[in-house]
Amino acid sequence: MPENAIIRGEDVVKEYETGDTVVRALKGIDFGIGPADFVAVVGPSGSGKSTLLNLLGLLDVPTSGTVRLRDEDVATFSDARATRERKRTIGFVFQQFYLIPTLTALENVEMPRMLDRTPKRTRERARTLLERVGLGERLDHYPDELSGGQKQRVAVARALINDPAILLADEPTGNLDRATGDSILDLFDELRAEEDVAVVTVTHDDYVAAAADRVVNLVDGEVRDDEPMATDPGGGA
Ligand code: ADP
Numbered sequence: 001m002p003e004n005a006i007i008r009g010e011d012v013v014k015e016y017e018t019g020d021t022v023v024r025a026l027k028g029i030d031f032g033i034g035p036a037d038f039v040a041v042v043g044p045s046g047s048g049k050s051t052l053l054n055l056l057g058l059l060d061v062p063t064s065g066t067v068r069l070r071d072e073d074v075a076t077f078s079d080a081r082a083t084r085e086r087k088r089t090i091g092f093v094f095q096q097f098y099l100i101p102t103l104t105a106l107e108n109v110e111m112p113r114m115l116d117r118t119p120k121r122t123r124e125r126a127r128t129l130l131e132r133v134g135l136g137e138r139l140d141h142y143p144d145e146l147s148g149g150q151k152q153r154v155a156v157a158r159a160l161i162n163d164p165a166i167l168l169a170d171e172p173t174g175n176l177d178r179a180t181g182d183s184i185l186d187l188f189d190e191l192r193a194e195e196d197v198a199v200v201t202v203t204h205d206d207y208v209a210a211a212a213d214r215v216v217n218l219v220d221g222e223v224r225d226d227e228p229m230a231t232d233p234g235g236g237a
C-alpha cells in the first residue's frame with residue numbers, strides 16, 4: 001500500500017438496503033492509490049467492483065470504515081465539497097465513452113469546464129490534450145466520425161481537462177479490439193509517466209490486468225489478493 005496515497009480505505013464496508021434486505025457489497029476492504037499507480041480491479045459480476053469505483057470517485061461514502069482523500073475523511077465532506085474535490089481530483093472514463101454526439105471532439109473535451117469563466121484557457125488545454133492523445137488532426141470531428149479507439153481517446157482527454165490525480169476507468173477497453181485496447185494502455189502509461197496520473201480500471205480483459213502494477217481481485221465483496229504482478233518488475237508500491 002503506497003505511503004503517499006491520494007486516496008485510501010480502511011476496513012471499508014458498503015451495504016445497500018433494499019426493502020427488508022441488506023446487501024453487503026464490500027465486506028471490510030483496505031486499499032490505497034498512490035501517484036502514477038496503475039491498479040486493475042477484477043472479479044465476477046456482483047463482486048463489488050462498481051461499488052469500489054463509486055467510493056474512489058467520491059460518488060458514495062462507506063457504511064462503516066473510512067475512506068480518506070489525502071488524509072481527510074470523505075464522510076465529513078458536504079455535498080458541495082465532495083463535488084469540488086471530485087472535479088479537482090478525479091477523471092472518469094467509461095466503456096461506452098459517453099461523448100455528446102452534437103459536440104465536436106474539442107467541445108466534448110471542454111465540456112466539464114463549460115461553466116468556468118476561463119474559455120480561452122479551457123480551449124488551449126483541450127487542444128493540447130487532444131494533441132496529447134494523438135487527435136490533433138481531429139479537433140472538429142463529431143463522435144460519429146471517429147473510430148471506437150478515437151472516441152475513447154477523446155473521452156480520456158475530457159477526463160484530464162481538470163488535471164486529475166486519478167483516472168477511474170470502468171471497462172475502458174470493453175468495446176475495443178485488442179490492438180486498439182493496447183493503444184489505450186500505452187496512452188495510460190504515457191499519462192502516468194508524464195502527468196503523474198494514477199489509473200484505476202475495472203476490467204474483464206486479461207491483457208489489461210497483466211499490464212497493471214497491482215491487481216485487486218474482488219470476490220463477493222472481499223479482496224482475494226492485492227499483490228504486485230510477478231511478471232512486472234517495475235510494479236507498484
Ligand atoms: P460489480 O460491479 O462487481 O458487478 P457491484 O458493485 O455493482 O458489483 O454490486 C455489488 C453488490 O451490490 C451486488 O450484489 C449488487 O446487486 C449490489 N448493489 C449494487 N448497487 C446497488 C444498489 N444501488 N442497491 C442495491 N444493491 C446494489
Ligand code: MG
Binds near residue numbers: 050
Ligand atoms: Mg459493475
